Amino acid sequence: MGLISAFTSLAMASAAIAQNCPIQFDGRVPAGSTAASFDATTSPFGTKFIFGQNLTMSKVVQLPAIAGSLFDTNGALPVEVTLSDQSIFAPSATNIQTGFRRAELLPASNNGTDPSTLGLKTLHFSIMKDTARPFNTSHEYQLVFLEDATFSTNQFVLKTGTISGQPAGQDPNLLVLQGNVNAKVVQNLFNTSFTADTWHNFGIVLDFNSNTTQVLYSTNATPLANVTSAVANDISGQGQFHFGALKKPTGDNLTDVTKQGFQESGINEGVIYGGIFEEDSSGGCISLSACAASAANATTATNTTVSSTGRRH
Ligand SMILES: *[C@@H]1O[C@H](CO)[C@@H](O)[C@H](O)[C@H]1NC(C)=O
Ligand SMILES: *[C@@H]1O[C@H](CO)[C@@H](O)[C@H](O)[C@H]1NC(C)=O
Ligand SMILES: *[C@@H]1O[C@H](CO)[C@@H](O)[C@H](O)[C@H]1NC(C)=O
Ligand SMILES: *[C@@H]1O[C@H](CO)[C@@H](O)[C@H](O)[C@H]1NC(C)=O
Ligand SMILES: *[C@@H]1O[C@H](CO)[C@@H](O)[C@H](O)[C@H]1NC(C)=O
Ligand SMILES: *[C@@H]1O[C@H](CO)[C@@H](O)[C@H](O)[C@H]1NC(C)=O
Ligand SMILES: *[C@@H]1O[C@H](CO)[C@@H](O)[C@H](O)[C@H]1NC(C)=O
Ligand SMILES: *[C@@H]1O[C@H](CO)[C@@H](O)[C@H](O)[C@H]1NC(C)=O
Ligand SMILES: *[C@@H]1O[C@H](CO)[C@@H](O)[C@H](O)[C@H]1NC(C)=O
Numbered sequence: 001m002g003l004i005s006a007f008t009s010l011a012m013a014s015a016a017i018a019q020n021c022p023i024q025f026d027g028r029v030p031a032g033s034t035a036a037s038f039d040a041t042t043s044p045f046g047t048k049f050i051f052g053q054n055l056t057m058s059k060v061v062q063l064p065a066i067a068g069s070l071f072d073t074n075g076a077l078p079v080e081v082t083l084s085d086q087s088i089f090a091p092s093a094t095n096i097q098t099g100f101r102r103a104e105l106l107p108a109s110n111n112g113t114d115p116s117t118l119g120l121k122t123l124h125f126s127i128m129k130d131t132a133r134p135f136n137t138s139h140e141y142q143l144v145f146l147e148d149a150t151f152s153t154n155q156f157v158l159k160t161g162t163i164s165g166q167p168a169g170q171d172p173n174l175l176v177l178q179g180n181v182n183a184k185v186v187q188n189l190f191n192t193s194f195t196a197d198t199w200h201n202f203g204i205v206l207d208f209n210s211n212t213t214q215v216l217y218s219t220n221a222t223p224l225a226n227v228t229s230a231v232a233n234d235i236s237g238q239g240q241f242h243f244g245a246l247k248k249p250t251g252d253n254l255t256d257v258t259k260q261g262f263q264e265s266g267i268n269e270g271v272i273y274g275g276i277f278e279e280d281s282s283g284g285c286i287s288l289s290a291c292a293a294s295a296a297n298a299t300t301a302t303n304t305t306v307s308s309t310g311r312r313h
Helices: 003-018 035-039
Strands: 023-026 079-083 101-105 120-129 140-147 154-161 174-178 188-193 200-207 212-219 240-247 269-280
Touching: 079 101, 079 240, 101 269, 120 140, 154 200, 174 200, 188 212, 240 269
Parallel strands: none
Antiparallel strands: 023 269, 079 269, 101 240, 120 200, 120 269, 140 154, 140 240, 154 174, 174 188, 200 212
């Protein structure tokens, strides 16, 4: 290789690195954060939604002393959301969702019409059980979902527990990622056992230009790997990403799950998140693991394509 072509490929490599995986939003919780940080405008998440009418975000979150997840670089902290009997969300003074128990984190910049739901994006998050605050798997829980801007569907949703519409007798201890819940036949895109003491890492490639969803998954420190191809799934309608626990009521023939059905009292439940962020994959860039130095730094995120030097982060 001559000097000029060597220079050219170096320049191209730096250009490629410089544009690797720009971050759309970063929900990684900075080292040093406390529960009170979640009430401050500097929080990576909104401070007003979604939690019980008489609560604050700082009363809902806990910062468990466990090791961070795959992408929790720079000392980023796992964050737990908790449910209690007070977790009754009221979207308005007259609309009190007594059927649900809810506690969800929404990225601060994700206002429903922002670019996080346009183009080609990859959503990252890791999830772990809190065995000290177990779920009641007789209920259905929505954990991570995109709710469209008109609040009329979830374009994808990660669920666990006894999931409505699934065959009787299905293991309630699964993480099931479903496609658009308004589809004629709701697709189960991916599932895995919701094992304890394990980080379950997800990458969800959302192609808003072609209505497809692809799932990447790994556990603990293992880099993400494709577990599906890009499958057709209507992800139109923009909206907001939710990370938390939305506990549905039990009961037969409910016509309004937001207000009807049964919720036992005296609950103390929680679920832990790490490594929440979204990157722009329009250049083909999808982070599979964090580079040793700094994955929070977009310029060093792993490029899924083996680089021209043959090196892979
Ligand atoms: C919030 O507190 C008010 C005043 O005590 C009470 O009337 C209301 O029922 C509470 N809301 C919930 C969801 O518990
Ligand atoms: C939502 O965010 C986008 C992009 O940041 C901005 O252009 C838009 O004005 C915001 N919408 C509202 C209702 O704040
Ligand atoms: C779990 O949920 C079921 C259905 O609502 C309820 O009957 C049961 O009492 C709950 N279990 C606990 C431990 O609260
Ligand atoms: C879980 O995934 C396996 C493997 O793809 C599949 O055979 C099974 O039907 C799935 N179960 C559910 C509940 O989606
Ligand atoms: C995605 O599918 C929906 C429903 O069919 C459609 O309205 C929308 O235009 C599609 N979006 C794209 C970008 O094709
Ligand atoms: C994962 O899927 C992407 C997009 O479909 C593809 O480009 C890539 O080659 C796949 N990776 C592997 C290891 O199969
Ligand atoms: C629910 O609906 C089914 C079918 O109509 C009916 O057989 C069943 O008795 C209903 N259950 C209750 C608790 O009303
Ligand atoms: C990424 O790392 C470079 C070099 O260390 C630094 O200059 C830059 O500010 C970092 N960017 C972010 C977003 O952290
Ligand atoms: C990833 O690396 C390959 C090979 O260097 C490059 O062609 C591609 O443009 C890079 N992707 C991005 C998004 O930078």
